[in-house]
Amino acid sequence: MHTEPEIRTAAGVVRGRWENAVAVFRGIPYAEPPFGARRFAAPVPAQPWDGVRDALDFGPPVPQARVISGDGDCLTLNVWSPDLGAAALPVMVWIHGGRYVEGTSSNPHTDGTILAESGVVMVSMNYRVGVEGFANIAGAPNNRGILDQIAALRWVQDNVAAFGGDPGNVTVFGQSAGAGCTTALLTMPLAAGLFRRAIAQSCPGTFFSPRLSAAISATIAAALGAQATVDELTRFSPAALVNAADAVLEKMPDFVESWGPTALTPTAFSPVVDGDVLAHAPWHALANGAARDIDLLVGHTRDEYRLINSLLGTEVTDAQVNTTLDHFAPTSDTSYRALYPEATPGELYELINCDWLFRMPDLHLADAQHTGGGQVWNYELCWSYNRDQGASHSLDVLLVFGTLDLDDVRNHPSALPNAAAESVHVAHHMRTDWLKFATTGDPGWAPYVPDARSTRVYTPEPTTQPYPEERSRRIWSTHQFGALDLPE
Template sequence: MDIEPEIRTAAGVVRGRWETSVAVFRGIRYAEPPVGPRRFAGPIPARRWDGVRDAGVFGPPVPQVNNGGAVMSSVSGEVDDGSEDCLTLNVWSPDLGGANLPVMVWIQGGTYLENNTANPHCDGATLARAGVVVVSMNYRVGADGFARIAGAPNNRGILDQIAALCWVQDNIAAFGGDPANVTVFGQSAGAASIAALLVMPSAAGLFRRAISQSMPGTYFTPGLADAISTTIAAQLGVRATVSDLARLPPRALTNATTALIAKLPEFVDVWGPMALTPTPFSPIVDGDALPYAPWTALARGAARNVDLLIGHTRDEFRLYTSRPGYERTPQQMAMAFHHLCPGPDGERRYRTAYPDATPAQRFEILNSDWLFRMPSLHLADAAHVGGGPVRFYELAWSFNAEQGASHCLDFLLLFGTLSPDEVRDHRSAHANAAEEIAYVGQCIRTDWVSFAATGNPGWAAYDPRARSTRVYHAEAVTRPYLEEASRRIWAGYRFDTLDLTS
């Protein structure tokens, strides 16, 4: 197909490309640029334009570390290189006719600090060829998207996601998608954003199904978020208000955030467990736009009409511990067990549950449990209590001994962007891993697409007794939950918002 496809959206006409049997539209503006007086405001829909806008390249990334665009240094609305136009989305469609295909909207993760849909590992073409319309969006991150700022709405990054979902409702039929059959799916910070969307009144009705991949269990009270924002602003000699921060370029905020991250553990006695995470940002449970933490709201029946697919990888925190230079001292590991374990005897319970593990391995298991695995499992428990349909999965397959089934591996398999050659060339690749990757990725894609189409990925619904889990290994099997030892340690714990400890 050589003819460049043109689609009329509510705001104007966009011209995409046909690429290996998939129509691709990149960089479609869904909201007005967040600069000048809109810098810390909620998003407003894109204004209409005349003529045809080319949609052949991804839009510029939102302000974040390592983004050198002009929007990073400008505080006005007059940016001369177009980099301010960063609230854009992308569409991959295998059929621009009236196919009414399921729609899958990807919400990328990145510790609430990074978001760039031009990441080649999030290319939606392979998934679209499986029979769905795929959408991804840029949304504000860092202080611009998630800091608590006096005079600005909370959770601006999630408000951007809602604006993109509204765009999908208004426009996706023209791209071959069914606006009544939308599935949001996301990983890490994207998964936690989805858990928030499930319980936010302003997101009600915008999607029918949701897939949460490796959801971090950190949601902040306004008091904790205030303390963090005040500290970031103080490094710049200002207050955490719109009037003060609007005078600073985005680069100043990203630099101040980076400086704070380097010394986060120093705040653990006041800020609590969040100071031992890789980021100072998380969704803010303000009792208004985000009324409750997701576990509480789902257990009370919120989103019971939304089909849920929830899960995690086996070795979540290996992504961090396998990095060169990450080694922790015995004192640092003891601090983690003191602040993260459920109950005063948590370290002893981990030694009992994992007697053959080294202290470093138990530290990794603890962080995997506290930050990703148990929040995901407890979210499934809460959804079941609330009467909603939920399925559960775990990725146990890995291709190398160093990283295992680490955080982020799941979406590389889903999108099919990790090549057999990359696997084969890894210094600790398992035998047959290059041959297995195609099978495992295809299994995940098939199940995700089936879920998006019907709500049933192909295995039994989750309940807290049988804990039926789809386990992706060299072969996909359905069996009881794998991480029983950790589940028992955390059985009496209740995830909720994180607050100041003093």
Template sequence: MGTRTRTTAGTIEGTQQGEVTVFRGVPFAARPVGAARFAAPRPTQAWDGVRDATEFGPPPPQPGRSTEGDDWLTLTVWTPDPGRTGLPVIVWISGGGYLRCNSASPTLDGATLAAGGVVVVSAHYRTGAEGFARLAGAPDNRGLLDQLAALQWVQDNAAAFGGDPGNVTVFGQSAGAGSIAALLAMPASAGLFRRAILHSVPGTFFSTELADDISAEIAAEIGRTPRAAELAALAPDDLVAAAAAVTGRLSKQLERWGGVACTPTPFSPVVDGEVLPEAPWPALARGAARDLELLVAHTRDEYAFLADLLGVEETAVDHVDPTPGLARYRASGAFTADELRDNAMADWLMRMPTLHLAEAALVGGARVWLAELLWGFAPAGATHSLDTLLVYGTADFRGEITAAGPAALAQAQRLGEVMRAEHLAFVAKGDPGWTPYDLATRRTRVYDAEPAVLPYPEERSRELWRGLRFGVLGLSGSRSSAPRPSS
């Protein structure tokens, strides 16, 4: 017999995974089916007896895999000991371009983190059109609403796994960090977490007009209009395919959708004035994260993998918003011709949104620690997501670092141990062990072969972006938005 514990909905039975106990596929909300498919999440129904929690729940509809069932709103819990009390809790919010999330991903297995003395929760949320398309007759940002429901579940159930509901840290990377940035700006998240770790915050938050136009394009791909009642009749995989077709044409939409054409996704949180009242940067500067503790980080080479995948031309730098512009990048003399595009796009998409978020939160009264990963094991350098995989202890899952040689593997292991220990210290006590960030010294934890605390490494980019502010992306050019159909 496995390990049992009782949640508010009923008893579940998990299994042992090395040093920790894991409970998989635990529902935190009802299945989003039928008329509720595009609705806000609803409470899960209680069950009698013991529910098996040894298998992962199916991930939400997403590219690259066939949809399995419809019980998408589940989570997985790794705990050192469900009989303990008062353990810190990490709630992981997956990245994936607002297109993917999967608790079963072996690169995001929570066992190693949990063995460090914390409860780790990884929650599915609706991604793609299911979670982020703007549809008549449905609330915006359903993926964010799912995350709120998972956080509320943690408040109600953390103690059943040994966790302390008063000591919850949300942790996310890329779209997961963008989701957390949105949560910080949402009044509905108040009291659901105490701390946040944000790796590589994307600078893309959509206006309602831009989101309307993108949703209309996706619906038109399959001969529909963006109405929830109309799309609810479609098979989820058909909607995934329609979004994938539009994603494949993004690079051709520079004049119409601006910087969205320079990203790998047509989805982002929508600043709708209701679920998400405003973009995170102004919200945090006005105190939305006051009294919270934030650990904010990015990598040096954020755009390296995307550069070849997206094929963005150098001239696209002038079409993203905000931007210092191509001329200022050239005139700065800070980058060679080969470096200019990748650095400008890394600055716009991840590096400067992350830095500006840290500074806005600091101005608004939060305590902030800043970090940057400089270490890398391949020619691409310190790539997007590598910092998170080092913290999780899974950076060599496919043997890439082993293939780079024993010196690289030894460095990765040492650096991962340092990063994991510092992140766990932050989760437990709100202090990772280095000097907090401030606007005078800009002290930053620099993760390299020899970690150090130094002035912010990307000073040349920071200067180029001085005075620019991130906010809400709208439609570009003179083309007007397609009207949103009435519900």
């Protein structure tokens, strides 16, 4: 019978609990609460405490929709460790997604137990989202949510050895908005030396110019009768800013002429390429060697857009496809219909959105990392357990963490035959490859190079083959991804 584990951190002693063979510490503050005088500011390390602090419960979520409070010690992290000795285990630090507007490390789908049981120290954190974390506010640093992540990574450097981890072998991994943050971290001088490897799962192609982010933030502030400055916005509660941002998000398609294709995405926030906190969009920075010393694993699911497709199940018209092509496809492009002659209008609509928002930005990240002299591996998840959602956005998270409920798989109304048994195999393969990469820097297949485009394709029996989405790759081959700006 284990006694309750106690670990001395730089700020004080924390008490966790053994849950079977894993020591779990929840809700450890890594930064002071971002309220009062610290609101909209860069994070500062948590103040030391006396005595033993219980680390048994997740910290409260940061301000976001459907959160009752959203204050207190919300900048917290959690640690799962299979060995609290001097084990020097690989460390995996998870950054959750959520459109840069929501998410919490208490999400049961990202419980770190199974990864920790496999021989790593797993860390997850809360970070500021929405207006608090990503709005462009005069008088405040940009990308405050990412600055929070850097503070958490500094905490890992200072403390993870006491939990059995190796601070010299840290892998940052994130999905969706978490992958956008991960790719930003790859290029930021403030994050230099804080991690050795990175996994970007479904990185969105949305990074904002200062002009675009300022225009969006000004619109949100105007909904409150204010300007987007620290002085004015501190008058409003976090909940009021969440509600104002949500109201603008609902009307975003109305702004397509003034904000461009960003207005047709499901978020009003993205990392701001401000030339300071984040100097360049990741494709430019990686191609110039910004992360040549960091191993990168990057990829996406096949059907990224299915889950957020508001037109799914409706009769999509040719006119709607044409509008979508006008907004998203590479300049003057007519190749989609030529290269996908079998696709219905509905399938084309989904495909164009899928390519613009996730698949092509991710493929171009692999190209950019190779160009910059870094090692990079590419993957695509092509397995699904039901006909409706396909290989959907976020399915990879459940597979890697081992939290896809087999009853949910079996009972889905459009479940595919053998789906439950297959899910166990696919999850095992992905998780094993992620762990191998975090441990050694090599997931077990050939690195990506632009000629061969070697890609690990996850199906019930994974294969390594040239990148499967060749038609889309050709359409986008000369496009340059970068910071999205206001239309000229």
